[in-house]
Amino acid sequence: MYPWLSTTFSQLAQRKQDNKLHHALLLLGPQGIGKADFAKQFAGLLLCNKSVTGQRCGVCHACLLQDAGNHPDFHEVVSDKQIGVDQIREAIKKLSGSAQLSGAKVLIIYAAHTMTESSANALLKTLEEPTANTYLLLLTHKAERLLPTIISRCERFIMPIPDITQTQAWLNTQWDKPVDAEFVSLYASSPLTLLDELQQEQKINYEVFKTGLQDLLHQRVNPSQLAADWQEQVEKILKWLQFWLHLQVKSRPDLPNSLWQLHQHAIQAVKRVRNPGVNKVLVLNQLLTDIAQLKSVKK
Known part of the structure; x- marks a missing residue:
């Protein structure tokens, strides 16, 4: 158990x-x-x-x-x-x-x-x-x-939800490779989902996602190109973007209110793509376009 x-x-x-x-x-x-x-x-x-x-x-x-x-x-x-x-x-x-x-x-x-x-x-x-x-x-x-x-x-x-310490301890018994602490935090309350994500061989993992974000913030890639690259996993990417923006808001209280508003937009985007007929890539592209303008988090 x-x-x-x-x-x-x-x-x-x-x-x-x-x-x-x-x-x-x-x-x-x-x-x-x-x-x-x-x-x-x-x-x-x-x-x-x-x-x-x-x-x-x-x-x-x-x-x-x-x-x-x-x-x-x-x-x-x-x-x-x-x-x-x-x-x-x-x-x-x-x-x-x-x-x-x-x-x-x-x-x-x-x-x-x-x-x-x-x-x-x-x-x-x-x-x-x-x-x-x-x-x-x-x-x-x-x-x-x-x-x-x-x-x-x-x-x-x-049913009880594990905290990050419990999740990390359990993950150490199931996975013998290093895992990004941020990624563990993302799925801390769903450890089985976390393990499933790690076990899947997929084109876009969290490290690829973070690298893509940095390239976007430093104008090494444009939003539409990134949206096209990530279109096969739009819903997952939007959830990851929501989490990333949450971390920015939490760790950088000096950042402008526009960042908080963008975090709220990400939450709405996650909900929007669940509706049939919605152009998911367009929703992702718009959010990435807004993120590309966040000069204050380019670090």
């Missing part, structure tokens, strides 16, 4: 042991903190026939089936875009009746906020009146998109 989630896991495990665990848990937290791994491990604990000291035994029939990926009482709902009503109905059907192994039944719904209104409504009865020894784990990083009726029928758990 990830260090920043271990206390929450132990608390839930103790409640399970004391028979005080709610049948529907809503796990809230940003992407990249390990909610999915947490849910799968906790599901394993719920399904284990011989769990001790808040941990699955790993050797019983249920654990072996879970490790093999074919436990008959473990179910998941996953969707790239939307969770439709047919998916929920099929999952509910699997939960009906007695457990095939005479133990618990567990359903994990990933990205629960992507349920349509129909699929959410189809889930309500099961949330209100689950069959015996049935547990539902709903995961989301956008709780505001869930129906209030769904939220009200679950016990909510806000």
Whole structure:
């Protein structure tokens, strides 16, 4: 279990042991903190026939089936875009009746906020009146998109977010190469995202981004050229620009108010490119053009 989630896991495990665990848990937290791994491990604990000291035994029939990926009482709902009503109905059907192994039944719904209104409504009865020894784990990083009726029928758990020290310590166990401290700070609250970024072989990494910014500020490259070079990762670049501007505002209180205003523009740009039909490269080019005029940060 990830260090920043271990206390929450132990608390839930103790409640399970004391028979005080709610049948529907809503796990809230940003992407990249390990909610999915947490849910799968906790599901394993719920399904284990011989769990001790808040941990699955790993050797019983249920654990072996879970490790093999074919436990008959473990179910998941996953969707790239939307969770439709047919998916929920099929999952509910699997939960009906007695457990095939005479133990618990567990359903994990990933990205629960992507349920349509129909699929959410189809889930309500099961949330209100689950069959015996049935547990539902709903995961989301956008709780505001869930129906209030769904939220009200679950016990909510806000998953802990690691601080930069925890993230750096964990990263040291996963990655054996030097990492820019600024880059670690950027993804400090999403360590799994940080590791994924480091593991990806991509044309534009954070070092390339920082070099490009310096070239822009010293007029060694023009905004349109840089926007064209970075167009394949516009959304990521805009987030990085937002972070970079935040660092400038934070570390240089002597800089003009225009820098703060530009930081606000970057925040809006990140939101704008999520809308369909928006010319993302044009949005990036405009922000880079404004940054190129920041003579006071050319250092």
